Amino acid sequence: MTRIITPYSRESTTDEVLKDVDLRGRRAVVTGGASGIGAETARALAAAGAGVTIAARDAAAGSRVAAEIAARTGNPAVTAAVLDLTDLSSVAAFTAAWEGPLHVLVNNAGVMAVPDLRRTAQGWELQFATNHLGHFALALGLHDALAAAGGARIVAVSSSGHLRSPVVFEDLHFERRPYEPWSAYGQSKTANVLFAVEAARRWAADGITANALHPGGIRTNLQRHQVGSAVTAETQAIFDAYPWRTVEQGAATSVLLAASPLLEGIGGRYFEDCGEALPREQVTGGAPEPAGVAAHALDPEAAARLWDVSAVLTGR
Template sequence: MTHKQRPIGTGFTPASTVDDVLAGVDLTGKNVIVTAGHSGLGLVATRALSRAGASVVVGSRDPERAAAAVAGIERVEVGRLDLMDPASVDAFVARYLESGRPLHVLINNAGYAAPAEIVRDARGYEAQFATNHLGHFQLTLGLHPALQAADGARVVNTTSGAQRMSDILWDDPNFTRGGYDPGLAYAQSKTANVLFTVELDRRWAGDGIRVFAAHPGVVATTSFNSAVGVAPQRAQGLIDDAGRPVIDPERGKKTEAQGAATIVFGATSPLLDGMGGLYLNNCDVSQLNDNQPAPTAQEVTADVVSHSVDPKSAERLWHLTEQLLTRTCL
């Protein structure tokens, strides 16, 4: 399989921040949507994009909470968006299209961290797959007219180094036959983010829409990682004995400003002009590495692996996703 996963030498480092990658970038007049742009890495990205001049729409299941979080940030508005509810996704899309605004950047950032016991949406779909992949797929396709109207747009799918841990569970992606494993479900959803990136870019590059998957690194202070509890975080080397976050970007452990940098890099950097369908890590294109060691408490490896960028799998996932969404929209 040929691939495009080769670093391009951006000059950025694992320690680069959102302000570093946005230096000299003027987003005045640009419209951006950030799902879950009111918390964690999404909030850091929203603030940074606003500082660079962009107008940002934040999609959130809890608009009141989101509005409070983004209060005072210039040119930011909030819209209700529940990615596990197809009607909510359609309503969000309709509101944006009715505004007549082109969409220059879509950041599919929201994620669902499932508890130990399986959670399903109203359709019976596993919550992480439904939120992290299916909902964002539906949202992105619905927003195609606005992205195309931008005459040069980008879509960024926030993924994770966990993509290396599992391919798509093709025979049972929603764990209907038992054997649920929350970590496996998460890894599958993050692989889906990358495969969606590959196929979406193939289909939409001709419309001037380029697509990237961004791995932010491991950020101990995000709600996703802090929710696992103190003992697991300490065992993973994310916090020290005093409970303070361990910051070691060279080994994949980052601040929120460093983690969001790769997301913002994918959304805005002119260094990526003419490119797409790529997995980004440390503000550069990731190398393909199928021989990276398992993550340890000292180091988190996060290069992309072959199953996450396989074009045949990407097309297969596209068709599976269409079937799953159509099945529930009849």
């Protein structure tokens, strides 16, 4: 399998990646599209002509950002809808309300390194519930719309944080092991990649591709739990020295996977810096931030197992 290399890089922006790409007539959903790289992803897709639905917990924020993007791009087909990924009834309501084909689903929303163990109403650990299970239920609920589009794409926004932990099937929700924020985050981000691997396999006959990505470090609301008294001196030192990107650079790999003709028919892979990532063990020194993809995130057996477990948990 040939590694995908594109003309773009760590410094490329969303507008550079989508230059000359015409998305008129196509429809996209971007979760977490009311802020950060989600908002920039929505803007870039709208600027290329796509109809974009911003899915966000905060209805007012979603509507405000949708209006701003519509005004900025001159594209009136930008709307907002309420979606709470920790509430399966909210996910079900969103998918039931969707009508017509869906060409692009960007699973972008997420939480990172929540300092204290938090659980959903079902007892699920919050990061795994938000970052993976909610998006899993959303994708399955939108499957028919994606299949109807012909050549639809799913984009799973993961992270280099996946390097921190595989999916621990024996204790997904930290019921028997001590809770550790970064391990929980890492597990959820590995789950994002495994979802893309299995979705690409299961839904290939439906013309649906799925890929995962690391957007790089961008200072956004995602780091809201790494401020003030919640952050350790060690973490603060890392943050101070980190090579942060702009949101336009951070969302570039997302829109590459969502809409670039260079990724036509490509699925089940993990990207960073606008190209397919190397296996972690092949990454040499000198990278400005953690790079590469762990074998545990591309393991097809783990991907199939996670799908089955997630289907049971979400009633799918």
